[in-house]
Amino acid sequence: KQEVTQIPAALSVPEGENLVLNCSFTDSAIYNLQWFRQDPGKGLTSLLLIQSSQREQTSGRLNASLDKSSGRSTLYIAASQPGDSATYLCAVGTGGGNKLTFGTGTQLKVEL
Amino acid sequence: GAVVSQHPSRVICKSGTSVKIECRSLDFQATTMFWYRQFPKQSLMLMATSNEGSKATYEQGVEKDKFLINHASLTLSTLTVTSAHPEDSSFYICSARLAAGELFFGEGSRLTVL
Numbered sequence: 001k002q003e004v005t006q007i008p009a010a011l012s013v014p015e016g017e018n019l020v021l022n023c024s025f026t027d028s029a030i031y032n033l034q035w036f037r038q039d040p041g042k043g044l045t046s047l048l049l050i051q052s053s054q055r056e057q058t059s060g061r062l063n064a065s066l067d068k069s070s071g072r073s074t075l076y077i078a079a080s081q082p083g084d085s086a087t088y089l090c091a092v093g094t095g096g097g098n099k100l101t102f103g104t105g106t107q108l109k110v111e112l
Numbered sequence: 113g114a115v116v117s118q119h120p121s122r123v124i125c126k127s128g129t130s131v132k133i134e135c136r137s138l139d140f141q142a143t144t145m146f147w148y149r150q151f152p153k154q155s156l157m158l159m160a161t162s163n164e165g166s167k168a169t170y171e172q173g174v175e176k177d178k179f180l181i182n183h184a185s186l187t188l189s190t191l192t193v194t195s196a197h198p199e200d201s202s203f204y205i206c207s208a209r210l211a212a213g214e215l216f217f218g219e220g221s222r223l224t225v226l
Contacts, residue, residue, distance in 0.1 A: 034214070034215065036217070041203075041220075041222065042219055042220060043116075043118070043205055043217045043218050043219040043220040044156075044205065044207075044217035045217075046214055046215065046216060046217070049214045089155065089156070091156075091215075093215075097209065097215075098144065098146070098161060098209065099158060099161075100146075100156075100158065100215065101158075102155040102156045102157075103155060104154065104155045105155060
């Protein structure tokens with residue numbers, strides 16, 4: 001059974017700081033890995049999708065890496081802003097990407 | 113990105129009643145949609161996979177007679193919580209998948225059963 005763990009559970013940083021969020025998974029036989037952002041009481045916004053054959057994806061200030069063999073992914077956020085405050089979820093896709101197993105998330109707060 | 117819309121965003125109902133939640137893909141067709149449930153301070157848990165024109169596939173431990181799923185068209189899936197009880201109170205989120213594999217999620221529906 002796939003298990004996904006995210007560390008840290010919560011993180012508070014000053015504005016402008018670069019930060020790294022970690023995601024680990026127990027079964028390396030994955031189809032893809034996706035990072036999401038969830039604002040309080042809201043749905044999920046897709047940030048980055050990494051296929052199992054890829055090692056990283058970049059979008060603006062976000063960079064996600066994937067090391068399938070070690071069961072790890074990181075989300076790097078450069079020059080953090082207060083608007084980045086949210087819960088970040090990583091989800092591992094199996095079954096052709098149809099089944100997502102989510103981590104419990106990292107709650108990020110970026111302070112002025 | 114693709115847009116997935118859910119309705120209603122919030123619903124409060126009495127115990128024993130049934131509640132229907134709609135999930136629509138607004139700018140693309142989705143043969144497959146997914147329903148998740150999220151309890152407070154927990155992550156999302158997949159409940160079922162909704163297949164257009166056929167029966168839904170439920171995850172282990174999810175009662176198919178309690179959570180009725182209908183996927184009658186390529187842009188609409190519905191989840192009906194039948195005979196709702198307070199323990200069914202949760203945040204229900206649907207998603208739809210593009211051919212490239214990326215999943216897009218709706219805004220979620222907060223159900224409160226009194």
